[in-house]
Amino acid sequence: MASIGAEKDKYRSYPTEEEVKNTHWRFGAPPNYDVVNKLFEEGRTNIWPPGSLEEKVQNLVKTWEMEMFHKANPDEYKTCDPEKFTFSTNGKKAITLEEIGKIGGSYNAFLQTSLPENLRFYNPAKETVESSHRAFTTTFPRGFALEILRVYSGPPVIVYKFRHWGYMEGPFKGHSPTGERVEFYGIAIFELDEHSRIVKVEFFYDRGELLGGLMKGITSSDDSKTEISSSCPFLKNTG
Numbered sequence: 049m050a051s052i053g054a055e056k057d058k059y060r061s062y063p064t065e066e067e068v069k070n071t072h073w074r075f076g077a078p079p080n081y082d083v084v085n086k087l088f089e090e091g092r093t094n095i096w097p098p099g100s101l102e103e104k105v106q107n108l109v110k111t112w113e114m115e116m117f118h119k120a121n122p123d124e125y126k127t128c129d130p131e132k133f134t135f136s137t138n139g140k141k142a143i144t145l146e147e148i149g150k151i152g153g154s155y156n157a158f159l160q161t162s163l164p165e166n167l168r169f170y171n172p173a174k175e176t177v178e179s180s181h182r183a184f185t186t187t188f189p190r191g192f193a194l195e196i197l198r199v200y201s202g203p204p205v206i207v208y209k210f211r212h213w214g215y216m217e218g219p220f221k222g223h224s225p226t227g228e229r230v231e232f233y234g235i236a237i238f239e240l241d242e243h244s245r246i247v248k249v250e251f252f253y254d255r256g257e258l259l260g261g262l263m264k265g266i267t268s269s270d271d272s273k274t275e276i277s278s279s280c281p282f283l284k285n286t287g
Contacts, residue, residue, distance in 0.1 A: 057081050059088070060111045061126075072120040074177070079118050084191025091213060092195045105208055106196040108238070112246060113194065116154045117181070122146075128246035137251045153177035155184060159255055169259050170221060183221065187262060188214035188230075197233075206238040216262060223265035230261030 060081065062068060068078055096103040112127040122130040122145045134142035137160055148157045156172035165171060175183070184192065192214040200207040213231035234253025241247050 057085070059085060059107060060114050061107060062111075062114075071124050074118050074120040079114060081114075081191070083189075084193055087190045087214070088193040088195065091193060093197065093211075094195065096196070101202050102196055102199050105199050105202075105206055105238075106194075108206075108246075109196065109208075109210070109236075110194060112249075113154075116148075122149075129241060129243075132241070132247040133249075134247070135249045138253070142248070142250075149177075152180060155180035158251070159259075161255065169263055186218040187216055187220040187225070189217050190215060203244065204240045204242075206240070207235070208238075209233065209235055212258070216265070219265070219268075220262045222267050223263055224268060226265045228261065228264065230258060232257035 056062070062078070071078070073079075094102070096106060108127065115125045115127055119125060130145050133145050135145075135148060135157055136142040137158060140160060143151075143157065148154065151157060151160075152172065152175050156175055159170055159172050161168060161172065165173070170183075172180075192212055195211050197209040197211055200209070211231060211233050213229055216226050216228055216230050218225050232253055232255075234251055236252070237248075237250040238246050239248035
């Protein structure tokens with residue numbers, strides 16, 4: 049189970065121990081990233097020098113993702129301004145943190161689509177914060193790692209190329225696990241204010257790279273394994 053010691057994570061900036069204790073964590077405790085950090089270290093293609101722009105951007109993005117997925121109260125975010133923050137993918141209409149909450153959280157925000165509903169292998173319109181988190185943490189029990197491949201410009205407008213990857217070692221939406229690596233690449237733009245807080249995020253990537261990799265397994269109508277696996281507290285760890 050994740051513990052208060054999680055604020056000492058090597059790749060993310062956590063608040064002080066007192067702030068950790070007073071934070072409203074979505075799953076009851078701060079996340080522990082030991083497992084996904086191991087996946088990251090084994091699979092990354094670059095080791096950025098301490099203090100480099102690339103390392104600072106990687107830390108910022110990983111910390112921001114941690115807050116988005118694990119902090120229940122946006123007012124407790126340290127990486128962004130909750131009042132001004134907007135988020136968009138692939139040129140779609142930007143949405144606020146409040147709107148992200150209404151559509152079911154970060155996974156659903158990242159996987160917005162204009163596909164007809166009958167063609168949606170993963171349908172963000174029907175997923176909740178809990179169901180989406182359960183689906184992806186069950187599929188990727190070792191987490192979904194993130195690395196920064198290149199930084200094209202520094203703050204206040206950060207433009208970078210990224211890679212996300214994990215191993216499909218659990219079922220996903222009726223598809224059996226393949227054990228194969230699933231990954232996708234993309235470009236992101238982060239705009240920061242004068243206090244170095246994020247006020248605008250834009251992602252550009254092909255969601256099919258991710259979802260296509262999750263559809264390779266044999267299909268089954270039995271989702272019981274997903275429900276059973278999700279009860280494991282270890283699955284609260286994400287990339």
